[in-house]
Amino acid sequence: MTILRPLACLITPVFMLQSALAFAWSDHASLAWPLVRVMPEVQSAKPLSVETLGEFLAAERSSIAELLAKHEQWAGQNLDHYAVLPAELAFDLAATDADLELSFLHAIRVNPTRSYRPYRQLMSFEPLAEQDKPIAVSELTFLQGTIASNDARYVSLASGDLVSATSVLATASDEPDFGLDIGLYADNGTEHGKRYGFGNQPFGNPNLEYGSQAPFHMGFYHLDWLTSAAQPSLLQTYPLCRTELYRKLAVLAFSTGHDYWGWRFMGWGLHYVGDLAQPYHAVPLPDTGIFKSLWIVATGKTGEALQLVSNRHGVIEAFQKAIVANALAQQDWTQSTLHEVAQLRPEAVWAKNTLVQALTLDSASGAAGLDQALIKYAPPKLVSNPDFEFSQSPEEAAILDAIGSQGEHAEKGLTDSLNQQIQRFTFFAQAWIRGILNS
Numbered sequence: 341m342t343i344l345r346p347l348a349c350l351i352t353p354v355f356m357l358q359s360a361l362a363f364a365w366s367d368h369a370s371l372a373w374p375l376v377r378v379m380p381e382v383q384s385a386k387p388l389s390v391e392t393l394g395e396f397l398a399a400e401r402s403s404i405a406e407l408l409a410k411h412e413q414w415a416g417q418n419l420d421h422y423a424v425l426p427a428e429l430a431f432d433l434a435a436t437d438a439d440l441e442l443s444f445l446h447a448i449r450v451n452p453t454r455s456y457r458p459y460r461q462l463m464s465f466e467p468l469a470e471q472d473k474p475i476a477v478s479e480l481t482f483l484q485g486t487i488a489s490n491d492a493r494y495v496s497l498a499s500g501d502l503v504s505a506t507s508v509l510a511t512a513s514d515e516p517d518f519g520l521d522i523g524l525y526a527d528n529g530t531e532h533g534k535r536y537g538f539g540n541q542p543f544g545n546p547n548l549e550y551g552s553q554a555p556f557h558m559g560f561y562h563l564d565w566l567t568s569a570a571q572p573s574l575l576q577t578y579p580l581c582r583t584e585l586y587r588k589l590a591v592l593a594f595s596t597g598h599d600y601w602g603w604r605f606m607g608w609g610l611h612y613v614g615d616l617a618q619p620y621h622a623v624p625l626p627d628t629g630i631f632k633s634l635w636i637v638a639t640g641k642t643g644e645a646l647q648l649v650s651n652r653h654g655v656i657e658a659f660q661k662a663i664v665a666n667a668l669a670q671q672d673w674t675q676s677t678l679h680e681v682a683q684l685r686p687e688a689v690w691a692k693n694t695l696v697q698a699l700t701l702d703s704a705s706g707a708a709g710l711d712q713a714l715i716k717y718a719p720p721k722l723v724s725n726p727d728f729e730f731s732q733s734p735e736e737a738a739i740l741d742a743i744g745s746q747g748e749h750a751e752k753g754l755t756d757s758l759n760q761q762i763q764r765f766t767f768f769a770q771a772w773i774r775g776i777l778n779s
């Protein structure tokens with residue numbers, strides 16, 4: 341037991357820090373859009389007629405009830421740490437049309453206090469058309485940090501409007517970061533958290549505004565035995581449960597002629613695929629084996645190690661966001677990251693064990709290389725100085741200048757490493773999309 345305890349000390353605070361950065365790729369829509377732009381399966385889809393969630397639920401209530409009951413059974417049998425759905429939350433077939441949406445949100449246990457209205461995100465190069473009705477991001481999320489920092493544009497959609505599959509899919513792939521998975525635990529201080537049956541938050545800091553989504557957006561399926569034994573709470577994660585549910589709902593929506601919701605549920609699931617393609621969401625401490633972890637604890641360097649992981653996580657996300665934003669604004673499809681995300685991978689297929697046995701395994705195997713690239717190419721202050729806080733620093737706002745200050749080879753080297761992560765996203769995102777369309 342003595343060997344387990346110090347490791348537990350190390351891991352717990354790691355997640356308090358990491359949860360502050362649980363957004364993975366920033367602006368998922370801007371990565372998904374160039375990816376699906378080249379997929380014939382997506383581009384050949386006819387314009388979709390928008391439906392509200394309530395309309396979809398009212399039309400298909402009995403098949404949805406059946407699907408949710410089967411999913412609950414599947415989760416109980418297949419997820420080792422699944423918290424069963426309290427019986428009182430089961431989808432209520434007999435609910436009035438007005439109550440149906442809330443009954444569904446409770447049954448799938450997402451945050452019921454945000455709006456699930458139809459909308460779409462405009463890409464930076466898309467002009468606002470005359471008929472477009474802009475809406476503020478505050479109409480889509482209650483997260484104050486997102487409201488303060490998000491500079492994307494959104495427009496409202498109404499029942500019967502026509503919209504492209506590309507737009508619905510890309511937009512929806514960012515939506516889970518708008519609060520769906522916030523406050524779901526009993527100790528999160530929310531009404532729904534007390535009723536949802538997930539228990540107390542297993543890791544992550546419940547005091548941070550979006551810290552409580554960490555166990556839904558991170559999946560540590562490949563922990564070493566010692567960490568698993570010392571911190572079994574790290575195994576209580578839900579990306580597999582979420583993706584499987586949204587995959588089934590998308591297939592049902594497509595098969596019953598509700599294509600708008602088919603693409604939107606597909607986009608929700610794509611979010612988690614994207615998160616897990618980022619190594620910092622699949623590995624607690626990249627490039628740190630059991631003995632190095634213990635050495636860090638033994639020498640009293642735990643806090644320093646955590647700050648470094650947090651900073652490196654932040655640097656790669658800020659770098660990705662800036663590179664992609666610049667290239668997209670100019671519609672520079674030859675820029676290497678946009679080029680990489682647009683590579684067709686027809687061999688990529690989604691199977692029932694893909695998320696655990698392929699995606700997160702591959703992501704975990706890329707963690708050390710990404711960590712080393714950050715150390716090699718980013719300014720030491722940003723990634724090797726434990727006294728520095730990267731988040732909200734001037735360097736975060738000017739990340740390309742910061743990397744550029746290390747010489748031309750630095751931006752190229754870090755872009756190459758970023759693109760290796762993007763290759764993983766490209767492969768598994770296409771597998772995910774095709775998996776649903778071919779069902």
Ligand SMILES: [Zn+2]
Nearest residue numbers: 362363557615
């Ligand atoms: Zn996320």
